[in-house]
Amino acid sequence: MFPLRRAVYSARCILPNVRYMSGQGPLVDLTVDNGGIATLTMQRPPVNSLNLDLLQQMSKALDDVGKNKARAMILTSSSPTVFSAGLDIMEMYKPDMQRVEQFWTTLQEVWIKLFGSKFITAAAINGHSPAGGCLLAMSCEYRAMVNGKYTIGLNETALGMVAPTWFMDTFRNTISDRESEIALTTAKLFTVDEALKVGLIDVTATDKADAVEKCKEFIKKFDRIPPFARATTKLVLREVPLKRLIENRKQDVETFLGFVKDPKTQQAIGMYVESLKKKAGQEK
Amino acid sequence: MFPLRRAVYSARCILPNVRYMSGQGPLVDLTVDNGGIATLTMQRPPVNSLNLDLLQQMSKALDDVGKNKARAMILTSSSPTVFSAGLDIMEMYKPDMQRVEQFWTTLQEVWIKLFGSKFITAAAINGHSPAGGCLLAMSCEYRAMVNGKYTIGLNETALGMVAPTWFMDTFRNTISDRESEIALTTAKLFTVDEALKVGLIDVTATDKADAVEKCKEFIKKFDRIPPFARATTKLVLREVPLKRLIENRKQDVETFLGFVKDPKTQQAIGMYVESLKKKAGQEK
Amino acid sequence: MFPLRRAVYSARCILPNVRYMSGQGPLVDLTVDNGGIATLTMQRPPVNSLNLDLLQQMSKALDDVGKNKARAMILTSSSPTVFSAGLDIMEMYKPDMQRVEQFWTTLQEVWIKLFGSKFITAAAINGHSPAGGCLLAMSCEYRAMVNGKYTIGLNETALGMVAPTWFMDTFRNTISDRESEIALTTAKLFTVDEALKVGLIDVTATDKADAVEKCKEFIKKFDRIPPFARATTKLVLREVPLKRLIENRKQDVETFLGFVKDPKTQQAIGMYVESLKKKAGQEK
Secondary structure: OOOHHHHHHHHOOOEEEEOHHHOOOOOEEEEOOOOOOOEEEEEEOOOEEEEEEHHEEEEHHHHHHHHHHEEEEEEOOOOOOOOOOOOOOHHOOOHHHHHHHHHHHHHHHHHHHOOOOOEEEEEEEEEEHHHHHHHHHHHHOOOEEOOOOEEEOOOOOHOOOOOOOHHHHHOOOOHOOOOOOOHHHOOOOEEEHHHHOOOOOOOOOOOOHHHHHHHHHHOOOOOOOOHHHHHHHHHHHHHHHHHHHOOOOHHHHHHHHHHHHHHHHHHHHHHHHHHHHHHHHHHH | OOOOOOHHHHHHHHHOOOOHHHHHHOOOOEEEEEOOOOEEOOOOOOOEOOHHHHHHHHHHHHHHHHHHHOOOOEEOOOOOEEEOOOHHHHHHHOOOHHHHHOOOHHHHHHHHHHEEEEEOOOOOOOEEEHHHHHHHHHHHHHHHEEEOOEEEOOHHHHHHOOHHHHHHHHHHOOOOOOHHHHHHHHHOEHHHHHHHOOOOOEEEEEOHHHHHHHHHHHOOOOOOOHHHHHHHHHHHOOOOHHHHHHHOOOOOOOOOHHHHOOOOHHHHHHHHHHHHHHHHHOOO | OOOHHHOOOOOHHOOOOOOOHHHHHHOEEEEEEOEEEEEEEEEEOOOOOOOOHHHHHHHHHOOOOOOOOEEEEEEEEOOOEOOOOOEEEHHOOOOOOOHHHHHHHHHHHHHHHHHHOOOOOOEEEOEEEHHHHHHHHHOOOOEEEOOOOEEEEEEHHHHHHHHHHHHHHHHHHOHHHHHHHHHHOOOEEEHHHHHHHHOOOOOOOOOHHHHHHHHHHHHHHHOOOOHHHHHHHHHOOOHHHHHHOOOOOHHHHHHHHHHOHHHHHHHHHHHHHHHHHHHHHHHH
């Protein structure tokens, strides 16, 4: 059922990682500069797969941004080629049901805090950004992407998955309904040029430093805008998708658990993981 | 009340046909190729006016596509110059109320099956596609239109009619709210170039065969996408307009019956039909 | 809290006017030509700040358009450089609570009548059109703007204010959600070229006469469209935002009164008004 051939590119991205790597050091880095701009860097090698640990640390970091009275946050990655490869498939493989529930709840939490943040958000997308990686970038208010052979998009259907409604809402908050339908059903991964043309990103950058710089230029636009008015305006505009998840969190968790528990899902993920292992072996 | 002068072009299109032509042979043709791609051809001469019989056969054909396990369907026309001229006005003229109710219910049914299909849909628009013809094309997931002196659009207001809410929803699912308002109120029939520019169609084609070919190229994009994930994603994205009709079918029928029963409507249609007859006579 | 430096350009626009100028003559001019096209001209010097009196006269004029059986209305300004500078801040400064409630209720009324009019509406934007000025223009069905050093946009956040939900709805009825979010949060005032590119206006004009002419060309598109079908189609398409305000008028008034009563608001407006007075003094 899983489109193995199509997953070739993803092979490196969603390489099964050993769980509980958090013992090896923090998975995120949070700094705040003198101008009140925080930088949240995802640093879970090799590809910032979003597992429970990374998500928990992101969730805490998003709280810390507010506590540090930073007025803005730039989200980026420590990897030279990947922003984030999206959800860690190992969280869904032969899962401990308690952990997988916590995993999904934390993902919801991260989205609610990021998409609904009062502080300004911008993504410096310095590499591939499929699926959950794209979700994180779209949840920000601005996207600068490094011009390279990278792609971005919600490609869940290619993996036999249906993006949750709030992933879709976030996509349609960024590009048109028509473009969203064709992209989501065809699992389209946009090149940087395509993403710019359709409005999935706002600007291209020569490298990560330039992407960060362009995010700062965006943030500068708000220098003379009273923060309360800005934040309230943003939240009113994002109210419908935000409310839709907040009011349906339990049901959304149930849907995900039902998907994960399905023996067919497990069989498909199993085949997929095996193919990744084989591929990883061949590359050694 | 009816804008007779503006209706000149439509004269050939909505030529009053003798009812119950179905005795003369099937009004649709359904084939399925080896690749699992069905082709549904409307063949009610001269202009595929959507009367009860054609709609009933389309409704049945849409069921058959599913039963034949076709994974995709291309909708096209046997006419050399018209995709479909839209609703057959003769169904609304001095109507038998039982039949006209069945007519509208069947139109709803066709839209629900087409707009909400689990299989992939694409329209090879090989000619004019006003009003109901445009609705059918927009209900598909992809539109390839033959580059000629053809037009497409929801021009109901020019005929003194208000497009049902679900026609409007389908339009706004395809192009922007702003473009929709100006097009729907001005009864705009887009040239092929205009339709492409605004996103009402996805691609132009040199002729019908090329349009069909381009639909097949679109369908090919799904070769490695698990069908269940694709179909579910499509249906989640189309859920709001689909639900709106499904939950309001009775009221929508009542609204239409009220419009048809109105003596002013009958008078206007009467004048219109007379003008068409006269025009048809002059052309002999 | 108020961004005083940013308000430089606004200094002339929102110059505190003596209240109750209506004694000096009518604040609007309404004419109807032989073709059934009304022209509603705002004429409250110097910048058509929307105070209670101007809004009351506009509200009455909008009723009169209907009574005069005009089929269309062009909204424009008597000022050579300003369409409308938006809400008169003096209505919010040390306000009489009864009057300020009437002020907001009348603003709601004007929007409901204009955005929800059955007659055709077009704006000949012959100058700056920030905030409430932009709202009036967007509430029309068509916008021709004089090509000059003018700007248009909802810049409320720059003044520390949150645009009411119905301002935002009107904006999103005109341009995309993505463009709306970035414009509303950054208080973007679009140049004429930018406004055209993003679809905030439909066409540019060389001067006011040309803008009016272009509005007439737009109105001409409806010459053969039965008015009832056109009006009903428009109102169905605009139903969601219209209903949202109509069903929440009281709450919307309460929100505004709460904002105005807040001592912080009064302090900020006070500082702003003082800065305008100082600037006005320096210019003498």
